[in-house]
Amino acid sequence: MNAESKTLTLHEDRLFAPDTLQRAIARRLYAQVAHLPIVSPHGHTDPAWFAGNAAFADATELLLVPDHYVFRMLYSQGISLDALGIPRGDGSRAPVDPRAAWRVFAQNFHLFRGTPSSMWLNHVFHDVFGLRVRLDAGSADHYYDCITEALQTPQFRPRTLFERFNIELIATTESPLDPLQHHATIRDSGWGGRVITAYRPDPVVDPEHERFPDALSQFGEITGENVHTWDGYLRAHRQRRAFFASMGATSTDHGHPSAATAELSDAQARKLFDKVVRGRATAMDAELFRAQILTEMAAMSLDDGLVMQIHPGCFRNHNRALFDRYGRDKGADIPLRTEYVHALKPLLDRFGNEPAFKLILFTLDESAYSRELAPLAGHYPSLFLGPAWWFHDAPEGMWRFREQTLASGGFYNTVGFNDDTRAFLSIPARHDVARRVDCAFLAKLVAEHRIDEDEAAEVAVDLAYRLPKRAYRL
Structure with missing residues (x-):
C-alpha cells in the first residue's frame, strides 16, 4: 500500500446543513431513524x-461487475467493459484477472468524486469492511486483498450480512418465466430472513422486447394456457400473479418506455393482440398494446391486491453496439421526457377512485414532479409517488423531490424510500443517505417554524420505515 494514501473518514454530519441550528435539529431527528430496520420493497x-x-467470490465480482452505476462512469471515460471483466451477452468474458480489473477501478476512483456512487462505496469500504484509507492506485491491492479475504469468512456470507444490515425485508424482481426456485429454497430453509419477489412481466408484454416471441411461447408452456389467444393470455397472467403472490409477492413492476395507458373495447383489444402475436405490430401498435396491458394489470391488481408500480420514461439500451455485445442493463439507459396527466387518464378513469387499488409512480423526468405527479398523487386516493429514482437518487435529487412534491402531495402521498439496486452491500448506505437527506429537509422546515420538531420526528420515522410497509402492504 502506498505510504501516501490518505485517510478514509465518514463525517458524522454528512449531508446536514452547515447552519448550526438546522444541523442540530437534523442530528436529533437522525438519531431517531438511524438504526431503524431496513425495508427494501423494490430492488434487483x-x-x-x-x-x-x-461466499461472494472477490471484490470485483461483488462490487464492480454487478453495478452499472460504477462501470457506466468508467466506460464514459473510455475504459472498456472487457477490461473490467463485465460478462458479454453470450455469457463469455474477456480473460481478465479480477485483481487487474479492480486496479483499473481503483486508478480511476477519482472519477466518482461528489457522486452518490462515491458516497455509497465509501460507506461500504468504511463501515462494512473497516477500511481506513482511501481507494486509489496505491491502495488498490490492499483493498482487493482485505475485501476478498473478508468475503471468504462466515461473517460475510449473504444471510449474515442481511442480518447485520438489519434488513427486515428485501424484494427482488423476477419475470413471469422465472420458476422462483431460489425463493422456494429460502422459504423452505428455515432461515428467518424475509426475501420476497415482485412480478415484472416486461418480456411478455412488450412486443419490442428482443425476447418477446420466445418468451410468449415459454409463458404458454409454463401456464398451460393458449397464450396466443387474448383470453388465454390474460388467464396466464392471472395464474402467474397468483403463483408469485403465493411466494410472497406484494407488488408488480412495469418498466415501460412511457406512462401511456389505454381502455380499448374487447373487440379492439383482441384485434390488436392478434397483430402482436402474428408479428405484424408497428411501433404505434406496440405502444398501444403496452398501454392496454397496464390497464389490464390494474384490473388484476384490484382483484388480487398486488400493488402496481410503473417505472416509465427511459430509453433503455441506447448504445446499440454495447447492447449487441453485452446485452441489457449495461449502463446505457437514458432518461426521457415523460407525460403523465393524459397518459394515465384511461387507467385512472377506471381505477383512480378505488381505495383498494394502489399505484406507485416513478419518474426520470424531474420536470413532472410539481407540474403533474404531485398534483395527481395529491388528488387520487389510489395514487402514490415513488422516491427519487435512478439518475436522481443523489442527495440533490432527493432534496428536489421533496421540494417539488411537498406542496401538492405532502409527505403521506409518497412511499418512503426504496433502493432499487443490484448492489447488495450498498443497501445500508443508500438508506442512510435517504434518511439523512430527509432529516436535513425536515430540520429546515422546523427551523423555519413550518412544523414542530415532534411532528418532524414522526414524519422521519414514517418516511424511513412505516410508509414503505404501508404502501407495499408488508
Whole structure:
C-alpha cells in the first residue's frame, strides 16, 4: 500500500446543513431513524445469494461487475467493459484477472468524486469492511486483498450480512418465466430472513422486447394456457400473479418506455393482440398494446391486491453496439421526457377512485414532479409517488423531490424510500443517505417554524420505515 494514501473518514454530519441550528435539529431527528430496520420493497438483488448463502467470490465480482452505476462512469471515460471483466451477452468474458480489473477501478476512483456512487462505496469500504484509507492506485491491492479475504469468512456470507444490515425485508424482481426456485429454497430453509419477489412481466408484454416471441411461447408452456389467444393470455397472467403472490409477492413492476395507458373495447383489444402475436405490430401498435396491458394489470391488481408500480420514461439500451455485445442493463439507459396527466387518464378513469387499488409512480423526468405527479398523487386516493429514482437518487435529487412534491402531495402521498439496486452491500448506505437527506429537509422546515420538531420526528420515522410497509402492504 502506498505510504501516501490518505485517510478514509465518514463525517458524522454528512449531508446536514452547515447552519448550526438546522444541523442540530437534523442530528436529533437522525438519531431517531438511524438504526431503524431496513425495508427494501423494490430492488434487483439476486435471490440465489440468499438461497445458497455461498461466499461472494472477490471484490470485483461483488462490487464492480454487478453495478452499472460504477462501470457506466468508467466506460464514459473510455475504459472498456472487457477490461473490467463485465460478462458479454453470450455469457463469455474477456480473460481478465479480477485483481487487474479492480486496479483499473481503483486508478480511476477519482472519477466518482461528489457522486452518490462515491458516497455509497465509501460507506461500504468504511463501515462494512473497516477500511481506513482511501481507494486509489496505491491502495488498490490492499483493498482487493482485505475485501476478498473478508468475503471468504462466515461473517460475510449473504444471510449474515442481511442480518447485520438489519434488513427486515428485501424484494427482488423476477419475470413471469422465472420458476422462483431460489425463493422456494429460502422459504423452505428455515432461515428467518424475509426475501420476497415482485412480478415484472416486461418480456411478455412488450412486443419490442428482443425476447418477446420466445418468451410468449415459454409463458404458454409454463401456464398451460393458449397464450396466443387474448383470453388465454390474460388467464396466464392471472395464474402467474397468483403463483408469485403465493411466494410472497406484494407488488408488480412495469418498466415501460412511457406512462401511456389505454381502455380499448374487447373487440379492439383482441384485434390488436392478434397483430402482436402474428408479428405484424408497428411501433404505434406496440405502444398501444403496452398501454392496454397496464390497464389490464390494474384490473388484476384490484382483484388480487398486488400493488402496481410503473417505472416509465427511459430509453433503455441506447448504445446499440454495447447492447449487441453485452446485452441489457449495461449502463446505457437514458432518461426521457415523460407525460403523465393524459397518459394515465384511461387507467385512472377506471381505477383512480378505488381505495383498494394502489399505484406507485416513478419518474426520470424531474420536470413532472410539481407540474403533474404531485398534483395527481395529491388528488387520487389510489395514487402514490415513488422516491427519487435512478439518475436522481443523489442527495440533490432527493432534496428536489421533496421540494417539488411537498406542496401538492405532502409527505403521506409518497412511499418512503426504496433502493432499487443490484448492489447488495450498498443497501445500508443508500438508506442512510435517504434518511439523512430527509432529516436535513425536515430540520429546515422546523427551523423555519413550518412544523414542530415532534411532528418532524414522526414524519422521519414514517418516511424511513412505516410508509414503505404501508404502501407495499408488508
